[in-house]
Amino acid sequence: MSENGLSSAAANSSESETTQVPFANEASLHGPKHVTVPQEYDAIMLAGFGGPEGQDDVIPFLRNVTRGRGIPDERLEEVATHYRHFGGVSPINEHNRQLRQAIEDEMRRRGLDLPIYWGNRNWAPYLEEKVKEAADAGHTRILGVATSAYSSYSSCRQYREDFARAILDNGLEGKVRIDKVRQFFDVPGFVKPFADGVADALKGFADQGVAPEDIRVLFATHSIPTADAERSGPQELGLGEGGAYAAQHLAVGGQIMEQLREEGKAGAETQWELVYQSRSGPPSQPWLEPDVCDRIAELPAEGAKAVAVVPLGFLSDHMEVMWDLDEEAMEAAEEAGLHAVRTPTPGSHADFVSSVVDLIEERMQATPVDQRPHMTDLGPWFDVCRPGCCENVRLGFKPAASGVKP
Template identity: 75%
Template sequence: MPESRHPTAAISSDAVDDVPFASPASQSGAPHAIQPQHYDAIMLAGFGGPEGQEDVLPFLRNVTAGRGIPDERLEEVATHYRHFGGVSPINEHNAQLRKALQKELTSRGIELPVYWGNRNWSPYLEDAVQQAADAGHVRLLGLATSAYSSYSSCRQYREDFARALVDTGLAGTVTIDKVRQYFDHPGFVTPFIEGVDTALRSFEAQGLAPSEIRVLFATHSIPMTDASRSGPADLELGEGGAYAAQHMAVGGVIMDHLRSELPARADTAWELVYQSRSGPASQPWLEPDVCDRIAQLPHEGVKAVVIVPLGFLSDHMEVLWDLDEEAMEAAAEAGLLAARTPTPGVHPEFVSGLVDLISERIEARAVSEREHVTPLGPWYDVCRPGCCENVRRGFSPAAAGLQP
């Protein structure tokens, strides 16, 4: 197991009471839970998505609330959803994940019900928290459907938990902790290893040399201001912050594994690319764009491209439209063979890994015994102060971390 590069020293007594909405095991503010904790239920937290044409604009208004974006602009994004009948597959995927988690928990003798709530569409998180409380389940362990550190992929979910508790009037009655970020847990990484290996074997069987194949690990672009503030500030992980560093570390592990199986793959280059940019042109976002890179690859002697949705758990809209439609079209225009690998979805290794993380937190497993495949892990149980700041919004109340 790789050596961890981030600090795990005990936090001072001044941190007590600085972790709002937390269970007793997390109130000390220690980076990793050191006291076993009983939980009543698991709270699966999702992004949400429309389930019909009439839902698309109301959903997008929820997503962009407070930004003053007119409906005319939203309709530009709405066309992606309307192309698929106004239905995002994300809700169905989360329903499948909830069912798979429940089955795996039960098979291991962990008698915890799994509730599911979304940020932007039904079933809403507030309703799920209320439902849990009504059933007497007041000590919840949150599981966000995002593996990496950034405002939108971690802190905003923690803010969602806090908002749900406050809005339902359950703050002080219900507590919510959160499973650590799992970008480098083997259960998350293994499905990607399998997918990339399958794609490479297909191109290799067609007679392509390893140097003629390029692997592009794709993830959602975010503003540079958010990226630079992702993760704790004292880690000094570069201008892309923890968000970029985590993706790069996982991509490296995947390629190192595949090259160890077939040394000739040392000539297969790989890189991290970004997609789904939505901000104004004047605002710097993480680059390069996946389609821009695809257009350049023929000039570098590349004949085939493997597109890996490394930043995504399931095949939701950014995968179906931005990769399966736009990126594949860019590959065709560039004269490249192309394959898009699967997301983890409900892959047995992924589901098992999530339950491992739940067990790890219940048991307060020692850091040395926590599974991780990069030197960046295991990530924190309790997020550090100011972690994943959103400079446009400032700090809102958030569960599962030290204030602010």
């Protein structure tokens, strides 16, 4: 696929290419949209969200997630019931252990002898501790891989803030540099597991005698405040309502369905749409809609007989997949009288792991833009986030690595 409109629009920007990027290695220091100079790294940092691993961890973990918002424990306990339903254990940490090992194995297979650290934002092992551990071991030129594919405050900029905070809180400014691989929403290895899951779901429905026109495919992702969504990605791209966050999901969902139709695995009549889940803000605050369960309830009146729920916004089967989709969405489908299935997430799928290592090599080698794999017209995304990218309206701009200030 040739270089896209995103890169062309960015190239027309008047912003200076000499703007300094905080905490960056040399090839990224002056803010190129895509690096053009090979870069040496001495460690990889896998950055995750984190999750509790026992009943006693649940409330302390939720306090970490909601820090600064003044939410009392009794309200946190309402959310805690989801974790307690599964013994107080979120699978996200184990998924990241498996992912870290799989990335390490693939790197070794390719002859890349770099240590891989793993740290979380909200639970042990904490990112701040892992950055210090890397620095104490003499590793100061770090390439970060965040376990989130899309552009928004919580899925990109907040990880960049985490990197900056880890450097500043440990007194490592000027000593440790951290870059970050580009957002990977449309790299082949991330998209393929979702496409395979949709194909399997459609075949299963067909085997049950459901016609293609009676099937709905709902691509589900985490809802976020509309004000944050509008500010996701570079504002210069003018991606409209929902910003880059919605545009990226829609592009990937469309690519999957187009590919399956071309391969004869999906009917031309099979309808799909993007839906949202897991909103947590006050009712007065607008968040992205429609809600996945609300849409499922409406489908029978539209002639649907089956629904495939695809967790497109999620890398692995963590709590919001297991509870909000496997429990609540499947219950909504049962109440609506629909055949229903929830398709898999990439997790540590071999194709996804291969794409992660491709991204690491791409950054180290400064692969030319027109040789970088991507499956939508929005890719390949930026190596260095653009000024003001993914602002959080409530919190404002905090120090962040791997992006042009602010």
